[in-house]
Each structure stands twice: as C-alpha cells, then as structure tokens.
Amino acid sequence: MSAKVSSTPVLGIDLGGTKILAGVVGSDNTILGRAKRSTPAKEGSEAILAAIVECAHEALQAAELDISEITAIGVGTPGPLDVERGIILFSANMNVKDFALGPDLSVATGRPVLVQNDVRAGGYGEFRLGAGQGFQNILAAFVGTGIGGCVIVNGQVVTGATGNAGELGHITIKAGGTRCGCGLRGCLEAMASRSAITRRIGKAVRKGMLSSLAFKLEKKGGKLKSGELAEAYLANDPITVKEVQRAARFLGMGLGSLVNVLGPEIVILGGGVVAALGEPYLDLVRTTMREHTLVDPEHIIKIEPAALGDDAGLLGSALLARERHGVKRK
Ligand SMILES: [Zn+2]
Structure with missing residues (x-):
C-alpha cells in the first residue's frame, strides 16, 4: 500500500x-x-x-x-x-x-x-509556490485594511489548539494603545495597518496640518487606497512619510519579537500596503526587525516581499x- x-x-x-x-x-x-x-x-x-x-x-x-x-x-x-x-x-x-x-x-x-x-x-500558497519556495520555516504577514499572518513550522501551517492560531495582527505592540477592531488595545493591526495609518493622517489633517491627502480623505469619508498612500509617500508628503515610517517601525518590532520566538528562515511580507509602497517600506521594516532580533549577526533570516499577489x-x-x-x- x-x-x-x-x-x-x-x-x-x-x-x-x-x-x-x-x-x-x-x-x-x-x-x-x-x-x-x-x-x-x-x-x-x-x-x-x-x-x-x-x-x-x-x-x-x-x-x-x-x-x-x-x-x-x-x-x-x-x-x-x-x-x-x-x-x-x-x-x-x-x-x-x-x-x-x-x-x-x-x-x-x-x-x-x-x-x-x-x-x-x-x-501556504506563498510557501508552496511563491516567495517561500525552498524554505520550511516561514513567518508571513499580510498588511492591508488589517494585518493577517501565517506561521509555517517544518513545512506545516501552525493552527494551534483552536485551529485559529497565526493571528499575528493581534499581538499587543503598545500597551494601552489604539483600540483594535477585535476589542483589545494596541494590537499590531491597530498600530500598523492601512486603516491605522489612514486614521492618523486624518487626525493630523483635522488638527490643521497640511497634507496632499487631505482632499481625498474628506471626499472618501476617511478611507484611502494603498496606492494613494504610496503616491503621497513617494512625493514626500510630510505627514504621510511620518505615519508610514511609524507604522513600519511597529511592524518591524512585532516581526522581530516573533522572529525571536520562532526563528524562521524567511519573513514574507504581502498585502496591498506592501505591494504599493514596495522596497522603501520593506527596508524600513527590515531595519527595525533586525534591531529587535536577538541573534542573527549574519542576517541569515531573509525578509522578502510576497510573490503571488491576489x-x-x-x-x-x-x-x-x-x-x-x-x-x-x-
Ligand atoms: Zn486586535
């Protein structure tokens, strides 16, 4: 048999x-x-x-x-x-x-x-057919409206005792921080997702700061697409640059902490925000992640963009x- x-x-x-x-x-x-x-x-x-x-x-x-x-x-x-x-x-x-x-x-x-x-x-798709091919231990984070994750250990998706493990968007990254959609405060998702970045830009605009996104924010009820954020970021809109960098730092901190626990071979970053902001954003996340990784002097742990898109x-x-x-x- x-x-x-x-x-x-x-x-x-x-x-x-x-x-x-x-x-x-x-x-x-x-x-x-x-x-x-x-x-x-x-x-x-x-x-x-x-x-x-x-x-x-x-x-x-x-x-x-x-x-x-x-x-x-x-x-x-x-x-x-x-x-x-x-x-x-x-x-x-x-x-x-x-x-x-x-x-x-x-x-x-x-x-x-x-x-x-x-x-x-x-x-799992990225593991088998995308950026994770050839690796057995993977941490994947997808950054869009929210932040989702996937942990693969020895070639298996970790789903835990509840079947729902892998929710890296809901690790607490700032005690008492912004309220998350899940009801808790200071989750990675509440600090580093597109919604989080957009909300903070909106707040700054309402306080009277100038931003090239002000008109779009008002017209679209406080919502922005990843492409619109990327455009303002690349055009050096000061508030956008500040908030994208802040979010990238939170993401890097969260990933660095998870890398210390799990020791993956590669960290894969996907989702609309990553696709739109590209290498400059990845570099910000990489830098903070490395600062928060305890032992990896040779930088053997890779951090790469997802390859399969939608x-x-x-x-x-x-x-x-x-x-x-x-x-x-x-
Ligand atoms: Zn949460």
Missing part, C-alpha cells in the same frame, strides 16, 4: 468581504481558468453560497472542465472558523454566523470541500484541499 497525493485539478476559492475569486488549479499548479464575483455580503449565507457556486462554475467553464473532474474544493475565508467542520463561526464583514460553508458547498457541488482561514491559505489565497486553498482530499491509495 502506498499513498500518493493526486495531481488532478482542484478548485481554489478566495472568499472576501468584497469579492470572491475562483481558480481551477491544474496538475502543474498553474491556474487553468478563473472567475470573479462581488460578495453579496449584506444578503447573508444563502446568497454568498450561490455566488460562490456561480463563480466556481464560471472558472470551470474557462478551464473547459466539468465539476466531476475536480478532486476537491478549497475555500479561504476570514474567520474565526471551525476548520474541522468547515464552519464560519462568525464574520461581521459578511454578516454571517455559524455558516456551514464547507458542508453546504459540498452538497451543492458534490465535491469534498476544505475551508481554511484566508490568510493561512495565502501563507492569487496567493486561492492557490493556497486549492493546494491544501488537494493535500487533504487528494490522497489516493493503490
């Missing part, structure tokens, strides 16, 4: 609060067909399930495959989750509670489904599903 992981096509789905991405991942791990839908987040679980099924079928059509030719479906979704049972325990962004997405999608498609946290799936989540979800459900005994 030998067990081998089948390399038949799998379907990966990245379910987010605003959009759904689906991709058929072939035996060589390339994307054979893809589709995209808006998430009907206000309409609740049934509408979301229907949108996922439609999106999946469109991706299959693009790949010229039938659902019966797919080994399994992997879904990456915001949590918290009951990974074993495939249930989204709750999601404020998607207006769902105890949503049995895994079982429901399996009934709708006739295929086995693995539901995993979206960021853990993204980290595809990381669906690729990681698909590969995790293949590994869980694609084992064939002969």
Whole structure:
C-alpha cells in the first residue's frame, strides 16, 4: 500500500468581504481558468453560497472542465472558523454566523470541500509556490485594511489548539494603545495597518496640518487606497512619510519579537500596503526587525516581499484541499 497525493485539478476559492475569486488549479499548479464575483455580503449565507457556486462554475467553464473532474474544493475565508467542520463561526464583514460553508458547498457541488482561514491559505500558497519556495520555516504577514499572518513550522501551517492560531495582527505592540477592531488595545493591526495609518493622517489633517491627502480623505469619508498612500509617500508628503515610517517601525518590532520566538528562515511580507509602497517600506521594516532580533549577526533570516499577489489565497486553498482530499491509495 502506498499513498500518493493526486495531481488532478482542484478548485481554489478566495472568499472576501468584497469579492470572491475562483481558480481551477491544474496538475502543474498553474491556474487553468478563473472567475470573479462581488460578495453579496449584506444578503447573508444563502446568497454568498450561490455566488460562490456561480463563480466556481464560471472558472470551470474557462478551464473547459466539468465539476466531476475536480478532486476537491478549497475555500479561504476570514474567520474565526471551525476548520474541522468547515464552519464560519462568525464574520461581521459578511454578516454571517455559524455558516456551514464547507458542508453546504459540498452538497451543492458534490465535491469534498476544505475551508481554511484566508490568510493561512495565502501563507501556504506563498510557501508552496511563491516567495517561500525552498524554505520550511516561514513567518508571513499580510498588511492591508488589517494585518493577517501565517506561521509555517517544518513545512506545516501552525493552527494551534483552536485551529485559529497565526493571528499575528493581534499581538499587543503598545500597551494601552489604539483600540483594535477585535476589542483589545494596541494590537499590531491597530498600530500598523492601512486603516491605522489612514486614521492618523486624518487626525493630523483635522488638527490643521497640511497634507496632499487631505482632499481625498474628506471626499472618501476617511478611507484611502494603498496606492494613494504610496503616491503621497513617494512625493514626500510630510505627514504621510511620518505615519508610514511609524507604522513600519511597529511592524518591524512585532516581526522581530516573533522572529525571536520562532526563528524562521524567511519573513514574507504581502498585502496591498506592501505591494504599493514596495522596497522603501520593506527596508524600513527590515531595519527595525533586525534591531529587535536577538541573534542573527549574519542576517541569515531573509525578509522578502510576497510573490503571488491576489492569487496567493486561492492557490493556497486549492493546494491544501488537494493535500487533504487528494490522497489516493493503490
Ligand atoms: Zn486586535
């Protein structure tokens, strides 16, 4: 008896609060067909399930495959989750509670489904196919509206006793600091995410300081895209430069502390903020991370940008599903 992981096509789905991405991942791990839908987040679980099924079928059509030719479906979704049972325990962004997405999608498609946290799936995608290829111990942080993370030790995603470990956005980085979306104060996410940077720029503008982003902030109700932040940063807008640097320092501190605990071979930084701000931002994070790393005189621990962009989540979800459900005994 030998067990081998089948390399038949799998379907990966990245379910987010605003959009759904689906991709058929072939035996060589390339994307054979893809589709995209808006998430009907206000309409609740049934509408979301229907949108996922439609999106999946469109991706299959693009790949010229039938659902019966797919080994399994992997879904990456915001949590918290009951990974074993495939249930989204709750999601404020998607207006769902105890949503049995895994079982429901399996009934709708006739295929086995693995539901995993979206960021853990993204980290796994980077590990297998992106910036983490060739490494076994990885720390990944994705910086956007929030900050998500993924810890990989000896080639395995660390999910912990609860199935939800890896939430590096919610380590406390400043005692008594800004209130985080999770209810705690001073989380890394509350100090270093795009929302955190934007909020502080808005505050400075309201105090009367000049910023090239003032008009955009007012027009868009206090929200900014990563690209807009990057543009102001590269144009040396003083408040933007100050706040981006402050956020990068907090991120570097948090990562340095985690590096001391976990000793990864590589730290991968992804997400909209990292993609938009690029090397200048990475350098700021690198410098602070190294200052907070106890032992690494030769700088053997790398800190590199993610390589897969928006595809990381669906690729990681698909590969995790293949590994869980694609084992064939002969
Ligand atoms: Zn938090």
